Amino acid sequence: MSVHPIKDTIALNETQLNTLSRTLRLSEGQFTLLLVRCNYTNLRSSMVQQLRQKFPLPIRELYLQPSIQNLYGAIQGELGQGEEPAALMVYGLESVNSLDEVLDATNFARESFRNLEFPLVLWVDDKTWQRMNRRAQDFTSWATTYEFVLGTQELLEFLEAKTQRVFGEVQKFGSLQFVPNTKILGTGSRSEIELAYQDLKQRLTKLPTELEGSLQFLFARYCYAKYDINLAIQKYQKSLNLWRKSSHKPPNLHPDLTHLEWQGLILFHIGLCEIYQANQNRYGTGKKEWERAKQHLQQSVQRFKIAQRQDLVAKFINKLGEVLSQLEQWDELWELAIASRKLHQSPGEFNQILLAQDYGFLAEVSLHRSQWNYSKELAEVALDVLMRANVSEAIDSSICNQHQGRFLWLLAESLEKLSQPTVAIQKLEWAKKATIAQYNPGYIWLF
Numbered sequence: 001m002s003v004h005p006i007k008d009t010i011a012l013n014e015t016q017l018n019t020l021s022r023t024l025r026l027s028e029g030q031f032t033l034l035l036v037r038c039n040y041t042n043l044r045s046s047m048v049q050q051l052r053q054k055f056p057l058p059i060r061e062l063y064l065q066p067s068i069q070n071l072y073g074a075i076q077g078e079l080g081q082g083e084e085p086a087a088l089m090v091y092g093l094e095s096v097n098s099l100d101e102v103l104d105a106t107n108f109a110r111e112s113f114r115n116l117e118f119p120l121v122l123w124v125d126d127k128t129w130q131r132m133n134r135r136a137q138d139f140t141s142w143a144t145t146y147e148f149v150l151g152t153q154e155l156l157e158f159l160e161a162k163t164q165r166v167f168g169e170v171q172k173f174g175s176l177q178f179v180p181n182t183k184i185l186g187t188g189s190r191s192e193i194e195l196a197y198q199d200l201k202q203r204l205t206k207l208p209t210e211l212e213g214s215l216q217f218l219f220a221r222y223c224y225a226k227y228d229i230n231l232a233i234q235k236y237q238k239s240l241n242l243w244r245k246s247s248h249k250p251p252n253l254h255p256d257l258t259h260l261e262w263q264g265l266i267l268f269h270i271g272l273c274e275i276y277q278a279n280q281n282r283y284g285t286g287k288k289e290w291e292r293a294k295q296h297l298q299q300s301v302q303r304f305k306i307a308q309r310q311d312l313v314a315k316f317i318n319k320l321g322e323v324l325s326q327l328e329q330w331d332e333l334w335e336l337a338i339a340s341r342k343l344h345q346s347p348g349e350f351n352q353i354l355l356a357q358d359y360g361f362l363a364e365v366s367l368h369r370s371q372w373n374y375s376k377e378l379a380e381v382a383l384d385v386l387m388r389a390n391v392s393e394a395i396d397s398s399i400c401n402q403h404q405g406r407f408l409w410l411l412a413e414s415l416e417k418l419s420q421p422t423v424a425i426q427k428l429e430w431a432k433k434a435t436i437a438q439y440n441p442g443y444i445w446l447f
Helices: 009-026 041-054 071-078 099-108 110-115 126-135 152-173 181-185 189-203 209-225 229-247 257-280 286-306 310-326 330-344 351-368 372-388 397-417 421-434 442-446
Strands: 032-037 059-063 087-091 119-124 144-147
Touching: 009 032, 009 041, 009 119, 009 144, 032 126, 059 071, 071 087, 071 099, 099 110, 099 126, 119 126, 126 189, 152 181, 152 189, 152 209, 152 257, 152 310, 181 189, 181 209, 189 209, 209 229, 209 257, 229 257, 257 286, 257 310, 286 310, 310 330, 310 351, 330 351, 351 372, 351 397, 372 397, 397 421
Parallel strands: 032 119, 032 144, 059 087, 087 119
Antiparallel strands: none
8 A cells, every 4th residue: 555644545546436437438348457456345345336336337246265276267157158247346366275376377377368358357455466466477567556545544443443343352252262353353354454554554653552552462363363372472462561551651640441451351362372382281381381371360350350340350250260270279269169150140141151160160179179969069050050051152052062071070070989980971971972072071081
């Protein structure tokens, strides 16, 4: 995109739109290659709608599948025998899996495109446009290029809307499951956000601290979802530092509540990274990672308490319980489960699942305290609460499946200690049938 601040993007886009429409009219019935640079799906949709009004002839649209191997072949496959639309607009080139190979093939077979007797409009983002100019120079040398942009204020609002949407969804699901940005914002969201971020950095001397902190949080979540844990931690830490800095700048001598909520979420996500590292290093340095995860999760809960967000405490506290279980810190886990059980008895979309987990924690502690009858009763309560939970379709089914397997193992272990091996085996058989294999506690198979 343009490196200088754009004061009148409306006029610029209107000029580009008029020129593109005029080119389509003049090119009717003959092959003309038109590249349209546009980084944002919503802006593209708006421009296409306006273009249809200015160019009333039927325009065919083609959305490329990520698996395509040949651009010309995909176009031929879309059109019927002898079909010649007034123009063909192609979207999705940036999402093609083997883009370099497709561009190489396009450049090699560029003469084939002259068989098309209509204007071909390829919509691409900046990254794809740059790759096209590197990999398919001969092909792109035929093209006339157009560009549609967002203004600086529009970019700020665009990025603010993205960060706030993720902020809200992360708060909604709490510790129950990690919902990746791509599920919240769409599969192409990372590229759009990165391009908008780079565009703003070229236009502004400095981004607002809160926005920069929010974006670093989003970038870290993209890294975490790709298992790039070290980079994710770096970006989470940068985000946390920015929110701390923003919280204490004059006149905010004390952090406001929203800043504390952001800090709580970031600390929680750092804890998730350390849990992943602990699981990866369970036979090595895992104990250290579990301890670090505990520390950050405790700090997360503390931020929510200071922010007076008991609802967020309720949603996020159970991940700390899972860490205490791994560390076998039974007294702390008991105290946490008692406290969280009170929180989860209040109305809440996912509180029944979390309440079942609370009883599971209590059953586990009782088991390790050799209180077999009590652990049996608590495991049965955990199962009963879980079975009666009204599970939202938004929750991954594996979440309840995992808890079910855990509760059944706790129940079976308690029964075995109470000298009821036959019933214990029945519970394990139930777990084997009802629980996805990967969510069965590993020692069920050794029982």
